[in-house]
Amino acid sequence: MKVVKRDGHIVDYCPDKIEEAISKANAEVAEEDRVTDVQIRNIIKYIEGLKKKRMLVEDIQDVIEMRLMTLGKYALAKEYITYRYTRELIRRSNTTDRSIKELIDGENEYWNTENSNKNARVVTTQRDYLAGITSTDITRRFLLPEDIVKAHDEGIIHFHDADYFAQDALHNCDLINLEDMLQNGTNMNGVMIEKPHRFLTAMTIATQIILAVSSSQYGGATISLTHLAPFVRESRKRIEKKYKNRKLTKAQIDKFVDEDLRKEIEDGVQTFQYQVNSMNNTNGQAPFLSVNMYLGETDEYKEELAMIIEEFLKQRIEGMKNEKGVYITPAFPKLLYVLEEDNIRPDSKYYYLTKLAAECTAKRMVPDYISEKMMKQLKINENGEGDCYPCMGCRSFLTPDRSISLGNVAKAKNYVPGKGKYYGRFNQGVVTINLPDVALSSGKDMDLFWKIFDDRLELCHRALQIRHKRLSKVTSDVAPILWQHGALARLDKGESIHDLLHNGYSTISLGYAGLYECVKYMTGHSHTDGGEGKDFGLRVMQHMNDACKKWKEEENIDYSVYGTPIESTTYKFAKGLRERFGKIKGITDRDYITNSYHVPVFEEIDAFEKLALESEFQKLSPGGAISYIETPNLSNNLDIVLEVINFIYDNIMYAELNTKSDYCQECGYTGEILIDDNLEWYCPNCGNRDHDKLNVARRTCGYIGSNFWNKGRTQEIKERVLHIDNKDD
Numbered sequence: 001m002k003v004v005k006r007d008g009h010i011v012d013y014c015p016d017k018i019e020e021a022i023s024k025a026n027a028e029v030a031e032e033d034r035v036t037d038v039q040i041r042n043i044i045k046y047i048e049g050l051k052k053k054r055m056l057v058e059d060i061q062d063v064i065e066m067r068l069m070t071l072g073k074y075a076l077a078k079e080y081i082t083y084r085y086t087r088e089l090i091r092r093s094n095t096t097d098r099s100i101k102e103l104i105d106g107e108n109e110y111w112n113t114e115n116s117n118k119n120a121r122v123v124t125t126q127r128d129y130l131a132g133i134t135s136t137d138i139t140r141r142f143l144l145p146e147d148i149v150k151a152h153d154e155g156i157i158h159f160h161d162a163d164y165f166a167q168d169a170l171h172n173c174d175l176i177n178l179e180d181m182l183q184n185g186t187n188m189n190g191v192m193i194e195k196p197h198r199f200l201t202a203m204t205i206a207t208q209i210i211l212a213v214s215s216s217q218y219g220g221a222t223i224s225l226t227h228l229a230p231f232v233r234e235s236r237k238r239i240e241k242k243y244k245n246r247k248l249t250k251a252q253i254d255k256f257v258d259e260d261l262r263k264e265i266e267d268g269v270q271t272f273q274y275q276v277n278s279m280n281n282t283n284g285q286a287p288f289l290s291v292n293m294y295l296g297e298t299d300e301y302k303e304e305l306a307m308i309i310e311e312f313l314k315q316r317i318e319g320m321k322n323e324k325g326v327y328i329t330p331a332f333p334k335l336l337y338v339l340e341e342d343n344i345r346p347d348s349k350y351y352y353l354t355k356l357a358a359e360c361t362a363k364r365m366v367p368d369y370i371s372e373k374m375m376k377q378l379k380i381n382e383n384g385e386g387d388c389y390p391c392m393g394c395r396s397f398l399t400p401d402r403s404i405s406l407g408n409v410a411k412a413k414n415y416v417p418g419k420g421k422y423y424g425r426f427n428q429g430v431v432t433i434n435l436p437d438v439a440l441s442s443g444k445d446m447d448l449f450w451k452i453f454d455d456r457l458e459l460c461h462r463a464l465q466i467r468h469k470r471l472s473k474v475t476s477d478v479a480p481i482l483w484q485h486g487a488l489a490r491l492d493k494g495e496s497i498h499d500l501l502h503n504g505y506s507t508i509s510l511g512y513a514g515l516y517e518c519v520k521y522m523t524g525h526s527h528t529d530g531g532e533g534k535d536f537g538l539r540v541m542q543h544m545n546d547a548c549k550k551w552k553e554e555e556n557i558d559y560s561v562y563g564t565p566i567e568s569t570t571y572k573f574a575k576g577l578r579e580r581f582g583k584i585k586g587i588t589d590r591d592y593i594t595n596s597y598h599v600p601v602f603e604e605i606d607a608f609e610k611l612a613l614e615s616e617f618q619k620l621s622p623g624g625a626i627s628y629i630e631t632p633n634l635s636n637n638l639d640i641v642l643e644v645i646n647f648i649y650d651n652i653m654y655a656e657l658n659t660k661s662d663y664c665q666e667c668g669y670t671g672e673i674l675i676d677d678n679l680e681w682y683c684p685n686c687g688n689r690d691h692d693k694l695n696v697a698r699r700t701c702g703y704i705g706s707n708f709w710n711k712g713r714t715q716e717i718k719e720r721v722l723h724i725d726n727k728d729d
Contacts, residue, residue, distance in 0.1 A: 310356060
């Protein structure tokens with residue numbers, strides 16, 4: 001018999017441990033309340049007589065308590081229960097203490113690879129992790145029911161961000177209402193920040209807002225460059241006034257104004273880039289920031305917006321210098337470029353920006369592309385209009401605005417009646433279901449699969465309700481920058497954020513992972529087969545959407561299906577599956593499971609076929625998803641990049657290209673740093689394996705990571721096949 005421990009590990013059954021536990025309880029009661037050695041052995045025989053192949057350690061302990069009470073040894077049963085509880089407290093305490101020691105020692109693989117954008121050896125990051133360990137401990141012991149903790153430990157579900165959950169004030173990701181804060185003023189640390197009067201000042205204030213906001217939440221945040229465009233015009237007016245006073249000719253004024261304005265835009269963007277990449281928020285890392293570039297957001301300031309977008313792209317193409325003074329690919333900010341009629345065709349007015357974006361993608365992996373055409377088909381607001389808006393962070397998309405008829409619930413000063421509102425909205429949090437575990441638990445019995453699926457979905461539902469209830473207690477005072485000073489709302493002091501959690505104003509996410517492995521096990525086919533596998537995969541996706549729809553209607557909370565960007569959890573889920581079900585070829589024989597609905601990284605498929613196929617699944621992941629294609633270095637083949645961009649515009653809402661641009665500090669090699677069969681990174685030119693002297697950037701799960709990865713994610717990166725070969729036919 002095998003025994004499943006509380007942390008999900010499976011060990012051999014050991015009767016000596018049962019005898020030891022009962023004997024220790026025996027010693028604490030009066031002689032007449034004790035059991036004999038024979039009775040202890042009979043209890044052990046009873047357990048073994050159940051002939052179970054596998055038992056949970058909690059179930060074994062329940063049987064012991066029941067047998068003791070059957071023997072009339074109530075005092076002993078009580079003592080055993082006390083012993084069991086005490087051991088549980090010690091076990092949990094030891095786990096927390098051990099985690100802290102491993103973090104501080106700096107030798108533990110988990111902490112060093114838990115997040116590819118966090119360096120666990122840096123004191124600011126350690127401080128965040130130490131707080132996170134405490135939060136996780138409180139969450140597990142006091143805030144979550146035992147069955148949810150147990151399911152999380154076994155990898156059946158994943159309760160995200162437990163390291164922040166002890167504070168009921170923290171939410172996941174959001175779209176910062178930068179326009180309201182810049183145009184109408186804000187307040188940071190008790191200091192009033194009034195409307196800036198030039199672009200450079202606006203950019204500086206924007207970075208301060210981003211830092212303050214990202215320190216008051218735990219997920220990604222997005223701003224729009226559209227909200228900065230009016231300040232370019234303000235700067236132009238100031239510069240024009242300066243030169244007009246010098247009584248120059250119109251030609252001279254125009255020339256000098258253009259030069260000075262472009263220099264200010266260049267300086268402003270450079271300041272922004274340096275600030276975002278050099279500052280650390282209270283989470284011990286650079287803000288997980290995305291920057292939206294959408295010409296269609298404005299008519300009045302479109303020319304100014306185009307100038308800012310152009311400068312952002314140029315500076316990202318150049319990159320940022322590493323410690324050796326060599327330009328490399330920075331992780332942040334993530335750039336989001338919206339494809340639209342004004343920039344998608346060679347004869348479009350702003351096509352030059354798309355060509356620049358293609359060059360930037362080929363060299364620096366960003367921007368990612370949002371198709372206005374496809375998004376407006378999928379995101380229909382309460383007025384029946386298609387809306388286009390950015391994701392919150394790397395991939396979290398809000399539900400189309402259903403709160404238009406409710407009015408200005410956030411009391412934003414830039415609210416426009418009757419129009420869909422997205423900036424200032426947010427996500428309440430995520431719980432992810434492990435789809436391969438549902439499949440493997442069913443043993444390929446299709447009826448049982450759907451029953452287990454429903455049970456697991458309800459488990460996720462209860463966990464999400466707990467998230468929602470924690471946030472529902474929050475008042476605006478806990479994070480004034482968010483709830484009082486414009487980032488998300490302008491509520492009064494002491495006012496509850498309750499109304500912002502309902503009526504579709506914010507989302508809450510049912511995450512999912514491993515659709516490929518789930519479908520493969522149940523049908524024997526990949527969900528890319530165009531037949532049985534694909535049909536079953538779409539049914540699975542629809543089933544999750546149906547569940548979210550039902551919960552939403554019953555509770556007026558905006559549940560939404562979300563393609564989770566699991567990073568370290570992909571490794572955790574894979575290990576849990578192998579421990580629970582053994583090594584199954586093609587299902588559990590890797591150290592990772594496939595993210596969301598993606599085509600598995602090792603499956604050979606053409607770039608255009610992949611995007612077309614995944615677009616069907618992306619439609620059923622409305623709360624968040626992103627597709628990608630893997631490419632070699634395409635710096636010398638921008639035509640294919642532009643071809644892919646055009647395909648994205650016509651076929652899929654949100655997609656990206658993963659290129660390679662690494663650097664070896666030992667020999668100066670620029671290209672792709674490789675991974676050997678032992679999952680170690682090395683320079684193909686000089687053999688350097690020192691992580692401190694390798695600059696590697698890879699798309700991890702939406703964001704670019706640059707601090708290396710755990711074993712599972714490294715294997716996944718190594719096994720990625722190219723979807724474009726960059727070879728002449």
